[in-house]
Amino acid sequence: MWARMDQAANGSRQSGTGKGPSTRFGYRLLSQSGHARLGEITTPHGQIRTPAFMPVGTVATVKALYLDQVKAAGADIILGNTYHLMLRPTAERVARLGGLHAFMRWDGPILTDSGGFQVMSLSKIRKITEDGATFQSHIDGSRHFLSPERSIEIQCLLGADIQMQLDECIELPAAPREVERAMELSLRWAERSKAAFDRMAAPGQALFAIVQGGVDPAMRRRSAEALVAMDLPGYAVGGLAVGEGHEAMLTTLEATLPALPATRPRYLMGVGTPLDLIESVARGIDMFDCVMPTRNGRHGYAFTWDGPLNMRNARHAEDIRPIDPESACPAARDYSRAYIHHLVRSGEYLGAMLLSWVNTAFYQDLMAAMRKAIAENRFPAWAEETKARLKTTRA
């Protein structure tokens, strides 16, 4: 039955590699334009075209969307959340039901985060020790423990193609000593994550390390160098987009990325706006995830090439134009702004459904445009034009 159930979400791009763990994980750098990189990641569940944006499927669903829509929008990979899934429905239950791919009906690659960020952002009561993080569930207050080993065990139970080390995320600004302590702890947790992953993971799955170090260039470099010495298949930049601001984020990327090997994919976690994505790709980032397209969609915002639209705004009330007549996304192309305005004002499901779809498609279109510009070696010019257009100020 699952074989049939997977067909609906199976895009035509998926190669015949099947779902078995027969493929080795790999990254190929195909071309560069400035520092922007065009590449391809191979996983047990298929290829990922990079730069890639991963829609967030926190609790095994990309909110308010059918996965057919996510796939058709152009997403090669989605993200799942260890923190949420370990609490409900639990990793063990997902494993008994055939793993996360079968459970949620997504046969493409899945990346799972380690839970480190949500322990910081969602759990009011938590205690971090050398061993791991003890925290209370935001759902029912029950007590849980997450160590580097347990995080990897969960991610293996889920069957994630790309797994993330457990790290300690701290809020910025923070005292340098505190940033350093968390960064050093995260390095030791990376070692333990790697050891656990080597014991538990299936062939073809990959573990990514996470560079920490706040906005201190020296600390970021030290973190990157120590992680690179561990020779992992991918590297993430964590602990950004947590209040440090756009410029500090970019400066930190510029300090960090040269320390990472060109032969491995680089993933900027939890980022961001369309401008963030363009600036980060310009500096050499290959992968992103963010709740922004779906969360902003649920809150009535539409991303467009001419900047965001607040669909609650009264000026849309009698505007029969679609959000974007050029879009291939039916939600952007076929529904009037007036109708979407009405749905948003009325708090209707369909408003959230359509705008989440619009935004998910826009983010994928943005990545596709970046990949095309890199392939044609005109990324810097494309980026300047597109940034100017995106900054159009409207309500």
Added chain:
Amino acid sequence: MWARMDQAANGSRQSGTGKGPSTRFGYRLLSQSGHARLGEITTPHGQIRTPAFMPVGTVATVKALYLDQVKAAGADIILGNTYHLMLRPTAERVARLGGLHAFMRWDGPILTDSGGFQVMSLSKIRKITEDGATFQSHIDGSRHFLSPERSIEIQCLLGADIQMQLDECIELPAAPREVERAMELSLRWAERSKAAFDRMAAPGQALFAIVQGGVDPAMRRRSAEALVAMDLPGYAVGGLAVGEGHEAMLTTLEATLPALPATRPRYLMGVGTPLDLIESVARGIDMFDCVMPTRNGRHGYAFTWDGPLNMRNARHAEDIRPIDPESACPAARDYSRAYIHHLVRSGEYLGAMLLSWVNTAFYQDLMAAMRKAIAENRFPAWAEETKARLKTTRA
């Protein structure tokens, strides 16, 4: 643009009558099995196979569904709510945007109720006089007036194919004198509605009268006879499913329907459960509307041929079976009960989306099965079998 925008929701069953008001309204009784009637209604926006269930699109959206799904499920006609739409976005705005069909992208027939029921059920502060109903909006407390003439004006602005007279709905039980007063007022409002409709409606549109009279057979008959004397193209039975109970509802139908002409469609308003529908079709009802499929879907319930399922129930947590492997609806056929249980427990949009889809498809499948049983002249036997199956008790 609207021509293109309408295509997506345009089912293959729609004939080439187009959207213009060129077709005359009509009803054909095709065959009978017992008192159950197979028929076809013709409207300016296409045919309606009866018995028909009309999904409710209260504020110009069938909650949590794409209209493509509603159409594909087999719905020929949907319902819109005068009360809601007059408050937001207002009938005048919908008219400026091209009418309700274009606004919500549904090119099949639309029936609008008159607002009478919602004035009773939604507006806490209201005053009924001979002239009409003054009430406060449930949205912002603003004051509004709905007369028979204004209700028809709104329904014409919306462009409804089938329009309903304004009636006074009362809650049951009520004193006989109060039931009679409201019934008599509704008769006078029917006359005024007809006069307004004759002045304002477009060719091919139809006005239905509403039989009132509580659960008193004599009063129902008096109401029906007075309305039949007005010679309207369709007759509704209103004021039921408001607390009188299943048996009283059926008894009232048995007293009312013989007084209605066989040559006109009969519409039981706001009903009901699958059993209600079968029993009502058995007594000669042709049309229904109810929020139950979508509302119960949002609340975690799935309708099936073997009775309802409460998807919150823990027994579904590791059940990889779909809700109904025989269903043509992807939501019922392709997603595991375990996954839907998880979505419902997690309060995710997709849970409401999938279950609203399951239930909307089930209701349409139920109507199709009834139409088939009537066409094959085996409705009574089919009804007995199906009722027994539907009564299977489970959680």
